[in-house]
Structures are given as C-alpha cells and as structure tokens.
Amino acid sequence: MKAISIEEAVAMIPAGASVMVGGFMGVGTPERLLDEVVRQNKTGLTLISNDAATPGKGVGKLFDQALVSKLTATHIGLNPKAQQQMLASQISVDLVPQGTFVERIRAGGCGLGGVLTPTGVGTLVAEGKRQIEIDGKPFLLETALRAQFALVHAFLADYLGNLAYALTSRNFNPVMAMAADTVIVTAEHIVPVGVIAPDHVVTPAPLVDYLITNG
Amino acid sequence: MDPQIIIARRVAKELKTGNLVNLGIGIPTLVANYVPSDLKVFFQSENGLIGTGPIPEQGMAHPTLTDAGGRPISALPGASTFDSAMSFGLIRGGHVDVTVLGGLQVDAHGHLANWMIPGKMVPGMGGAMDLVSGAKRVIVAMQHAAKGKSKIVAKCSLPLTSARPVHLVVTDMAVIGFPGGRATLLETAPGISVGEVMAVTEAELAIPDSVLEMRL
Numbered sequence: 001m002k003a004i005s006i007e008e009a010v011a012m013i014p015a016g017a018s019v020m021v022g023g024f025m026g027v028g029t030p031e032r033l034l035d036e037v038v039r040q041n042k043t044g045l046t047l048i049s050n051d052a053a054t055p056g057k058g059v060g061k062l063f064d065q066a067l068v069s070k071l072t073a074t075h076i077g078l079n080p081k082a083q084q085q086m087l088a089s090q091i092s093v094d095l096v097p098q099g100t101f102v103e104r105i106r107a108g109g110c111g112l113g114g115v116l117t118p119t120g121v122g123t124l125v126a127e128g129k130r131q132i133e134i135d136g137k138p139f140l141l142e143t144a145l146r147a148q149f150a151l152v153h154a155f156l157a158d159y160l161g162n163l164a165y166a167l168t169s170r171n172f173n174p175v176m177a178m179a180a181d182t183v184i185v186t187a188e189h190i191v192p193v194g195v196i197a198p199d200h201v202v203t204p205a206p207l208v209d210y211l212i213t214n215g
Numbered sequence: 216m217d218p219q220i221i222i223a224r225r226v227a228k229e230l231k232t233g234n235l236v237n238l239g240i241g242i243p244t245l246v247a248n249y250v251p252s253d254l255k256v257f258f259q260s261e262n263g264l265i266g267t268g269p270i271p272e273q274g275m276a277h278p279t280l281t282d283a284g285g286r287p288i289s290a291l292p293g294a295s296t297f298d299s300a301m302s303f304g305l306i307r308g309g310h311v312d313v314t315v316l317g318g319l320q321v322d323a324h325g326h327l328a329n330w331m332i333p334g335k336m337v338p339g340m341g342g343a344m345d346l347v348s349g350a351k352r353v354i355v356a357m358q359h360a361a362k363g364k365s366k367i368v369a370k371c372s373l374p375l376t377s378a379r380p381v382h383l384v385v386t387d388m389a390v391i392g393f394p395g396g397r398a399t400l401l402e403t404a405p406g407i408s409v410g411e412v413m414a415v416t417e418a419e420l421a422i423p424d425s426v427l428e429m430r431l
Contacts, residue, residue, distance in 0.1 A: 024262040024281075024283070025281070025284065025285030027285055051341075076338060076339050077338020078338075083338075087337075095337070095340065097341075097342070098299070098342040099303030099304075099306060099342065099345035100344075102298075102303055103300065119377075121348075122375065123377065124374050125344065155279070167277070167290070168281050169279035173298070175300050
C-alpha cells in the first residue's frame with residue numbers, strides 16, 4: 001500500500017477507464033475521489049456501481065457532468081439525469097439484478113469465471129445467457145465482472161491499509177476491493193496499526209494499492 | 216380506512232415471531248408500523264442490515280445508517296450489519312422467511328411483474344428479482360386496481376420479475392392465494408362482497424365454498 005494525495009491517485013485513471021465505485025444510494029461512496037474525478041474531467045468512463053445515486057450525490061456527480069459512457073448497475077430510478085442519458089442513448093446501460101451484480105463482482109475478485117444463479121430465469125434477464133440445469137433446477141450462467149480501478153470508501157484504515165467499515169456503508173466496498181487491478185481507498189479515519197483488531201479487519205491490507213491521505 | 220393501511224395491516228398478520236422479513240418500498244414499508252410489539256420479527260434492509268428500527272428522531276440521523284432508499288433509519292439492539300454479497304446470499308439462499316413487495320401486475324398463476332414498463336419506466340430491478348426467486352414466502356402488497364384497471368390479470372403484459380410464482384397477494388379488496396397454481400379468492404376486505412371483487416378482477420378467480428372477511 002502507498003499513501004498518496006487525491007490528485008495523484010485520480011491522475012492515474014485514464015479517460016475511458018473501467019471503474020467500480022462502492023456505495024449504495026451514495027452511502028459508503030468515496031465522495032472526495034468522485035469530486036476529483038469530476039475536477040480532472042475523466043470522460044468516457046465505464047462505471048460499475050449498484051445505482052446512480054441522486055444528482056449531486058455519490059456517483060450521481062459523474063452523471064451531472066456526463067462523464068459516464070457505459071454503466072452496469074441494478075437500479076437507476078432515483079437519478080433522473082442518468083435516466084435521461086440512458087433514454088437518449090448517451091450511455092449504454094446494463095441493468096443487473098442486485099444479487100447477481102454482487103456475485104459477478106465477487107467471482108471476478110475470487111478467480112471464478114462466473115456464477116450460476118436462479119435469479120432471472122424465465123425473464124428478460126435470461127436473454128442471450130446460457131441456462132444450465134443442476135439436479136433438475138434451471139440456473140443462469142452469469143460471468144465474472146472486474147474493472148481497472150475500484151474506488152472504495154472505508155470507515156477506518158490503518159497505516160498498512162487494513163480496512164473496517166461502518167454500518168450500511170459497507171455494502172459493495174469489500175467485494176469491489178477484491179475485483180479491480182488497482183484499488184484506491186478513502187477512509188473517514190486513518191489510524192495506527194493495531195487499532196483495528198485482526199478479527200475486525202474486513203479488507204486485509206494487501207488488497208489496498210493506494211490510500212488517500214486525509215488533508 | 217385508507218386502502219394502503221388495509222393492505223399493510225392485513226400483511227402484518229402474516230408475520231410470525233422469529234421471522235426474517237424483507238420489506239420493499241412503498242406500501243410494503245408501511246407493514247412495519249402494524250406489527251404488534253410482542254411479535255419479535257427481524258427486518259432486513261438489503262443494503263446490509265438485519266434489525267432495522269424506526270426512523271430516528273430529528274437530528275439523530277447518521278450518514279452510515281440508511282435503508283435501501285438511502286433514507287436514515289435506526290438499528291435495534293441485536294442488529295447486525297454485513298456486505299451486499301452476504302445480504303443477497305441471505306435473500307437468494309432461502310434464509311429470508313418472508314418478503315413483501317409492491318406489484319404492477321400479478322397473473323392468474325401468481326407470476327409477478329413489478330420492475331419495468333417498457334418505453335416508460337426503466338428504473339432497474341434492484342433486488343426484486345432475487346427476492347422473488349429466493350425468499351421462502353413472497354407476498355405482494357398492492358392496490359387491487361390502478362386507474363380502474365385490474366392489477367390481477369389473466370397474463371402479465373409487463374416483463375416478469377421471476378418465473379417463480381408468488382405465494383399471496385394482499386390488496387385493498389381481497390387476499391388471493393395460488394393453491395394448485397390457480398388464483399383463488401381467500402378473503403375479502405370488510406364491506407366488500409365476493410361479487411364486487413370478481414367484477415373488478417381481470418383474472419379468473421377460483422371461489423372456495425367459504426371466503427373469509429379480512430381480519431385487520
């Protein structure tokens with residue numbers, strides 16, 4: 001793990017990169033990193049995020065500035081700007097059931113090619129996918145999902161990069177921290193090694209590439 | 216009584232002590248208000264919490280304690296938090312005893328459509344498909360009709376949420392079950408006759424010898 005400034009971290013992300021962003025309706029989202037992505041005007045992003053949050057909040061900021069060209073998400077109904085951009089074909093959107101979304105990312109981070117899920121069998125979600133029967137029950141083959149960058153927000157990070165999360169801001173963060181080539185983390189508090197007890201570390205330090213220093 | 220309150224009160228009667236319950240947004244959220252205090256139910260919020268409590272008092276909200284709509288909630292003693300993989304493992308893995316969801320249409324065989332209206336409303340399915348595929352018992356809480364049109368239809372014209380049928384539909388007029396895969400009128404709301412329910416229901420309903428009145 002390397003501790004760096006937010007400007008340096010975001011400068012590593014090229015325009016058109018694939019980026020996973022943690023958070024659920026803007027809760028547990030690395031807001032400061034997104035502000036800097038907007039400031040550095042990183043266009044044409046492939047965004048993998050549970051939802052589109054709301055305008056001005058979380059990943060919603062990326063839609064405010066029209067920085068996203070491709071989106072994989074589970075629900076974008078609470079962001080009218082993302083909806084408009086989808087209906088106007090400015091962004092291509094792949095809507096995925098939430099349990100499938102997180103398992104595809106988990107698979108991507110765990111060296112699996114994909115997962116078999118009953119969710120979506122017999123619906124529009126099944127179109128173009130392989131259906132496989134196990135013990136007489138139908139499952140869809142859903143392939144693994146990875147990104148070049150994961151932007152993760154933690155409650156606590158220690159000097160080594162061990163992470164712990166708070167309440168419902170955990171959501172997709174620890175799963176995404178496994179599934180990207182480069183993992184960049186912001187934390188509410190950066191604390192000495194040992195403050196987070198081994199049993200309370202959720203994301204082990206070796207998974208974190210860059211920790212943003214707190215100003 | 217307000218139609219939404221009739222629905223929420225009747226659905227609350229389906230919950231049992233020890234149940235792990237997931238409530239969707241809209242009418243299903245109201246169900247929590249009508250669970251008797253001696254009934255110990257665990258409510259799950261799919262963004263990563265079991266043991267959701269009431270909306271916190273003014274000034275007591277915490278930015279990292281929210282429901283699936285991003286609104287502030289509280290956590291009860293004994294609550295637990297977890298990531299989204301665990302949350303949906305609970306849902307898909309059959310660990311959630313009851314899920315209560317809103318609906319756009321339910322057909323004569325219990326198939327639910329509740330996530331999109333092609334060309335008009337494409338918000339995404341969120342967790343709905345996993346909940347209908349995986350929860351032990353799926354209850355739909357919705358108005359019987361919208362703009363004079365029955366929401367209990369012969370066949371869903373909207374895209375399905377799951378190929379798996381739901382177990383129970385509770386509306387402001389009736390409770391409908393699906394024994395043998397066939398829509399069956401189990402109860403009517405107070406003051407509503409069997410004939411009135413049949414007249415506003417597009418799907419053909421099986422009518423058993425005795426149809427009870429909803430207890431609220």
